[in-house]
Amino acid sequence: MSPEHGARRSQVVMVEPALTQLAKLTASETHRLDRAIVAISVNPDFGTALPGTLLRDYADEVDGVRVIYYVTALRTITIVAYVEA
Template structure:
């Protein structure tokens, strides 16, 4: 069973610039893969490996999608700072 913060509710996901602009440039197929990746992240963001250059950031890569994000202290919000798709 996935662990969620805040009593079982998934975290809110927020995109900051330039990630928001990067998302707007994705194709429909890439957006579907991004949605799947965000569902995985929301299920257990603590399980994602730290980014190589900043330990507060997390770096998730799967199925041609890369999402760099960090979670608030209580894990109630995931802040996406970078999105990449091939």
């Protein structure tokens, strides 16, 4: 990676339950959630591993958002299973 390029972001995909939740959010909530998803796509390790699963739980107390997700083996795709804002 050349010095002028930042870290590669993973592609974010939302599954049906997350899409259903997203559809219920206001514009402000969606904006706050978007910032969290961008942070996760840059560094999937931000979230806390949920014991006994592949899932991670990312909660941002300042923005009041929560994202449950998992990352593919090659860390190129982040799959969002649940969102809350």
